[in-house]
Amino acid sequence: MIILVDMDNTIADFEGRFLEIWQERYPHIPAVPREARRHFYQTRDYPPEHAKKVTSVIAHPDFFCQLPPIAGAVDALHRMVELGHDVFLCTSSYFNYPQCVSCKYRWVHEHLGQGWQRRVIITADKTVVRGDFLVDDRPELKGKFTPTWEYILYDQPYNREARQWRRLTWANWEDVLLGGA
Numbered sequence: 001m002i003i004l005v006d007m008d009n010t011i012a013d014f015e016g017r018f019l020e021i022w023q024e025r026y027p028h029i030p031a032v033p034r035e036a037r038r039h040f041y042q043t044r045d046y047p048p049e050h051a052k053k054v055t056s057v058i059a060h061p062d063f064f065c066q067l068p069p070i071a072g073a074v075d076a077l078h079r080m081v082e083l084g085h086d087v088f089l090c091t092s093s094y095f096n097y098p099q100c101v102s103c104k105y106r107w108v109h110e111h112l113g114q115g116w117q118r119r120v121i122i123t124a125d126k127t128v129v130r131g132d133f134l135v136d137d138r139p140e141l142k143g144k145f146t147p148t149w150e151y152i153l154y155d156q157p158y159n160r161e162a163r164q165w166r167r168l169t170w171a172n173w174e175d176v177l178l179g180g181a
């Protein structure tokens with residue numbers, strides 16, 4: 001099977017790093033805790049007067065290089081390959097932050113290994129990529145084409161209203177993707 005896996009907040013803990021930087025930089029402004037997040041974009045969960053602060057955290061040149069892996073994600077990806085699946089990391093980039101693309105490649109090398117850089121697909125439209133599954137945290141699916149893949153949500157607090165797709169975490173992915181659960 002061809003399994004496409006998103007990066008930010010699916011295998012790389014964008015949220016965790018964001019909170020860490022926010023607390024360092026703005027200790028006097030309470031961060032929105034992980035479980036209280038309701039929108040895909042952080043800016044929509046913060047009052048408008050903090051929008052620029054939110055984007056400035058993400059715009060830090062090393063932001064995307066320093067995301068911790070989400071627990072279980074690295075093992076899950078290696079396991080998929082061991083089981084003979086074709087795995088690709090199918091991610092969008094923040095194209096207005098030029099360092100984002102190079103950070104994503106560095107991240108993949110550092111956490112998954114050299115050969116994994118060849119599995120990276122960076123696209124603004126994931127429906128142009130073929131596969132059996134796309135695992136992603138984004139609670140909406142947009143693109144020019146009807147996808148060939150089944151969309152599987154990576155469970156996050158802000159996507160729990162989206163009930164039209166199956167969902168997984170790195171604790172139960174084998175049952176969801178391979179067990180027909």
Ligand SMILES: [Mg+2]
Pocket residue numbers: 006007008009010136137138
């Ligand atoms: Mg994502």
